[in-house]
Each structure stands twice: as C-alpha cells, then as structure tokens.
Amino acid sequence: MRTIRIVVVSSSDVQDERVAVRRVAEEVNDIIQSVRADLSIELIICGNNGVMGAVPTEVTREKIDPDLEVLNADIVIGIFWRAFEKPLLNAASDPEHQIRLAYTVRQQSRRPDIWLYFNSAPAAPRTSQEAEQWVRVLKFKEDVSEHGSVREYNGPGDFERTLLFDLIGVVVQEPSRTDDSMARPDDEITFTVETTPALAAAEGFTERTGDIVLKFRVPARFIGRETFLTIRVFFNTSVSNRLLIGRVTDSVISTESGKVLAKGKVSGNELLFESIPIVCSRADRATSLTIKNMLVNANGIADPGKIYASVVAEGETRIAPPKEPVLVGIVNRVLSFVVLQTRPPVLRRSEPAPPTAIASLQFAERFAGAFRYRNETMIGTRLKAVFSVPKGVRLFVATTPLGIPAHATLIASEAGRADVVSPIFHMAGVPVAEVSTTSWLRYATWELNIPAQSGLLYEFPVFVAYDTNSQADLQESGLGSVGGSLAPNPTMGAFSASQAAVPSPTMPVPRYADTSMMHAFFEIIP
Numbered sequence: 001m002r003t004i005r006i007v008v009v010s011s012s013d014v015q016d017e018r019v020a021v022r023r024v025a026e027e028v029n030d031i032i033q034s035v036r037a038d039l040s041i042e043l044i045i046c047g048n049n050g051v052m053g054a055v056p057t058e059v060t061r062e063k064i065d066p067d068l069e070v071l072n073a074d075i076v077i078g079i080f081w082r083a084f085e086k087p088l089l090n091a092a093s094d095p096e097h098q099i100r101l102a103y104t105v106r107q108q109s110r111r112p113d114i115w116l117y118f119n120s121a122p123a124a125p126r127t128s129q130e131a132e133q134w135v136r137v138l139k140f141k142e143d144v145s146e147h148g149s150v151r152e153y154n155g156p157g158d159f160e161r162t163l164l165f166d167l168i169g170v171v172v173q174e175p176s177r178t179d180d181s182m183a184r185p186d187d188e189i190t191f192t193v194e195t196t197p198a199l200a201a202a203e204g205f206t207e208r209t210g211d212i213v214l215k216f217r218v219p220a221r222f223i224g225r226e227t228f229l230t231i232r233v234f235f236n237t238s239v240s241n242r243l244l245i246g247r248v249t250d251s252v253i254s255t256e257s258g259k260v261l262a263k264g265k266v267s268g269n270e271l272l273f274e275s276i277p278i279v280c281s282r283a284d285r286a287t288s289l290t291i292k293n294m295l296v297n298a299n300g301i302a303d304p305g306k307i308y309a310s311v312v313a314e315g316e317t318r319i320a321p322p323k324e325p326v327l328v329g330i331v332n333r334v335l336s337f338v339v340l341q342t343r344p345p346v347l348r349r350s351e352p353a354p355p356t357a358i359a360s361l362q363f364a365e366r367f368a369g370a371f372r373y374r375n376e377t378m379i380g381t382r383l384k385a386v387f388s389v390p391k392g393v394r395l396f397v398a399t400t401p402l403g404i405p406a407h408a409t410l411i412a413s414e415a416g417r418a419d420v421v422s423p424i425f426h427m428a429g430v431p432v433a434e435v436s437t438t439s440w441l442r443y444a445t446w447e448l449n450i451p452a453q454s455g456l457l458y459e460f461p462v463f464v465a466y467d468t469n470s471q472a473d474l475q476e477s478g479l480g481s482v483g484g485s486l487a488p489n490p491t492m493g494a495f496s497a498s499q500a501a502v503p504s505p506t507m508p509v510p511r512y513a514d515t516s517m518m519h520a521f522f523e524i525i526p
Contacts, residue, residue: 004075005073005074010079120154189227192286230273230276232270309326383458
C-alpha cells in the first residue's frame with residue numbers, strides 16, 4: 001500500500017486550522033477507502049513543544065524529531081497568521097527552520113512538496129511584540145513566495161475548504177499501486193472530464209460554473225449491464241446552490257437526452273450525486289453524463305482567479321480517476337461604476353432648492369458578456385446605487401438609462417420580483433421617480449432588460465431638492481454621497497452578509513458582495 005506522509009508545522013495562533021487539518025485528513029481517507037485499497041494518508045502534526053499527533057493511521061508515537069519527519073515527508077504543510085515566535089533554546093519545533101529544511105531537501109531529491117498557507121483575515125496587533133512577529137511573518141512570506149508554493153486563505157473555514165480541494169487533487173493524481181491480481185486496465189471503468197469554463201463575477205456569492213461532461217467507458221464484462229456509481233465534485237471554493245430539501249440542491253446530473261438522474265447534495269465545497277446508473281451497450285461507445293447548474297462562491301477566489309473542480313467516482317468495480325482538476329470558471333470583477341460630474345456642487349441650506357441635476361451615475365461591464373439580461377427563466381443583472389444624504393433632502397433618479405430607455409428599468413426591490421417603478425414626472429426631459437426615505441441610507445435598483453453590444457454604458461441622472469419653509473425642512477448640512485454595486489447585496493438587508501455564501505432555500509439568487517466605495521457628489525453648507 002502506498003502511504004502519503006504529510007507533516008504539518010504552524011505558528012501558535014492557528015489552532016482552529018490544526019483541528020481542521022485532522023478533519024480534512026479523515027474525510028479524504030474515507031473517500032480513498034471507498035475508491036481504492038492501495039492508498040492512504042498519514043498525517044503528522046508538529047506542536048510547538050515537539051509533541052506529535054498522527055491521524056488517522058496506526059502511528060501512535062508521542063515525541064519525534066520534527067526535522068526527521070520533514071526529511072521523510074511527501075508533503076510538508078505550513079500554516080501561519082500573525083505569530084512568529086522565536087523558538088526556545090533546544091526547542092523541538094521551529095516552523096521556519098522546518099520549512100527552510102524542506103526546501104533544502106527538495107532541491108536535492110525533488111520531494112517533499114511544500115504547501116504554505118497564510119491567513120489573510122484582517123487583524124490588528126495589540127502590542128509591539130505582536131507587530132514585530134507579524135513583520136517577521138510577512139518577511140518570511142516574501143522569501144518563500146519566490147518558490148511559488150504560497151496559498152492565502154480567509155479564516156479557518158476557508159482554509160478547510162482549500163486544503164480539502166488540494167488533498168483531493170493529490171489523491172486523484174496519485175498513480176495506482178494495486179497489483180495485477182486485484183485490478184487490470186481492462187477490468188476497470190475509466191472516464192474523462194470535459195468542460196468549458198464560465199465567466200464568474202468576483203463580486204458573486206452564487207456564480208454558475210461551466211457544465212461538467214463525464215464520459216465513461218466500462219470493461220467488457222459490464223457491456224449491456226447496469227452498474228451504479230457515486231460521483232463527487234470538489235471545488236476550490238464553497239458550493240452555494242439553492243437548497244430544495246435537506247442538503248439536496250438544484251444542481252443536477254443528466255443523460256445525453258436530458259433525463260435528470262439525480263440532484264446534488266451539498267457539503268461545504270462538495271456536491272454528491274448518488275446511485276447514478278451507467279449502461280454501456282457497446283465497447284466502442286462511451287456513456288456521457290452532464291452535471292449542470294453548479295453555483296459556487298466566486299467572492300472567495302482571488303480577483304482575477306480561477307475556479308477548479310475535481311471529480312471522484314466510486315462504484316462496485318474499480319474506477320480509474322482523471323489525472324487533474326479541470327478549470328470550470330474564470331473570476332474577474334464585473335462592474336465599473338463612475339459618478340459623472342465636473343465637481344460636487346455646493347448648495348446653501350438657507351436657500352430652497354428646486355429639483356436640481358446633481359450628477360449622473362454610470363454603470364458598465366468590465367468585460368464582454370459580464371452582464372446578463374432578463375428573459376423568461378432568468379433575472380437580468382441588477383445595478384444598485386446607495387445614497388447617504390443629509391436629512392430633509394429629497395432625492396430623484398432616472399427610471400431608465402439616458403439614450404437607451406428600453407434597456408433597463410427602475411424596480412421596486414433589489415431582490416425578488418422586478419416590479420417596475422413608474423416615473424412621477426419628467427425633469428429636463430428625463431423620466432424620474434423619487435427615492436423613498438426609509439433610513440439614513442436610501443437606494444435605487446435598475447434591472448437590465450435587453451441584450452446590448454459589449455461596452456454599452458448605462459447612465460442614470462440624479463436630482464436633489466429641498467424646501468426651507470415646510471415641516472420637511474432641510475435639517476442638516478453636510479455631504480451627499482453615493483456608491484454603485486451589483487444587487488442584491490447585504491447593505492440594505494436583502495440577506496445576511498454572514499450567510500451570503502451558504503446554500504439556502506430562501507435567499508435570493510444571484511447574490512453579490514457590496515464592493516462599492518462611496519463618492520461625495522454634493523455638499524450642503526449653512
């Protein structure tokens with residue numbers, strides 16, 4: 001049996017990640033055992049005092065020289081955040097030393113593989129000592145980045161998903177060591193994975209990946225017979241499909257004729273399809289299955305970045321895995337937002353202001369095909385402006401874009417039905433509606449209706465007014481500001497930011513992060 005030996009070293013402030021490593025190793029070993037009998041993972045976790053823990057094989061040793069473990073490792077994993085303590089004299093574990101030792105060994109023997117994970121979650125040092133350690137972490141990260149083995153993650157949950165995907169990739173690429181009496185190439189099911197990567201918005205929590213086409217060939221003894229498979233798809237980010245019941249999602253696996261065989265069950269960054277029938281009538285023909293409607297959190301991927309999927313199949317006979325993950329998504333920022341005006345106008349609080357043109361808000365796609373348009377089955381891209389204005393100011397926006405009124409319409413809510421807001425009157429020939437006041441923040445949302453040529457700009461004029469002689473008198477001086485984003489997003493409560501990337505039966509799809517930056521677009525002075 002082939003054993004992949006993994007040694008973990010870390011700083012002292014990533015205890016949750018150390019626990020996550022154990023969970024991931026156990027999960028991957030469970031997957032291995034269901035697919036092949038010739039492979040296992042042995043995990044050795046080095047503590048700061050040299051105490052070692054082994055998971056999940058029979059290794060039970062208590063104290064071992066970490067340097068020796070590094071010398072014998074197939075993979076060395078380093079996990080760091082802010083802490084970078086100087087080791088005590090004669091201390092058994094020194095993460096920096098062990099990582100540098102691993103690089104030295106690799107130069108001589110091409111092993112071990114070295115995976116370094118740095119937590120990018122925001123934090124602030126509380127003491128000068130913590131600040132000094134963090135500087136050492138950053139310096140160490142710069143040194144090792146030259147070797148191309150650095151990964152970043154945002155908190156323990158993201159680390160666990162990233163590591164699971166990385167280990168699955170190792171497992172599916174590991175060649176079989178099964179002897180000829182157990183399996184032969186002509187006695188195993190083989191399959192290939194084909195896909196065309198989709199364009200994914202870096203702002204999106206529920207971005208659709210490219211469909212995955214699986215083409216299976218079965219050994220001669222299975223020709224004409226039905227066999228059942230379990231198919232797992234692992235992504236390098238979390239799955240965010242709509243939940244139908246329990247863990248069952250709206251992702252599907254179907255035949256060439258379109259017959260749906262199963263819906264996927266979600267767990268973190270995995271989709272599971274169970275009891276999938278495979279029937280091959282001829283030896284020269286492959287059976288094709290397609291996995292569709294897979295939604296993932298692209299906001300958890302660096303921009304620009306890539307979404308990968310690894311496919312593992314299990315069944316009653318041996319199944320040869322594909323050699324490497326496939327690219328199913330290309331991640332880029334979608335939205336460009338600009339406030340058009342020469343400079344923010346200055347208005348006097350003491351002087352009534354009739355409806356006055358203040359600025360135009362310009363939305364555009366950053367690359368061709370980034371925006372989507374409403375049809376019978378899909379909502380169009382929704383463009384959202386959030387305003388912060390002094391109390392007493394009335395705010396009006398164009399209900400349609402300048403020059404191309406049919407291409408987008410103002411709607412009543414950023415999530416759910418696209419109820420059109422009708423204009424209440426025209427200002428300077430522009431149909432406008434008032435932005436309602438429900439809090440100190442106000443927002444307007446437009447939905448795109450008609451496909452347009454790439455590079456089209458959507459421009460919406462904004463008007464303000466106030467009265468000094470009524471109960472709604474202008475009560476404050478100050479700045480008016482505006483930010484533009486995709487919708488729906490959490491800013492006005494369409495959904496919870498903390499649950500944005502979690503599969504849900506009720507939250508809207510699509511969902512986006514609010515990536516807007518507020519721009520001052522007028523000022524009121526006494």
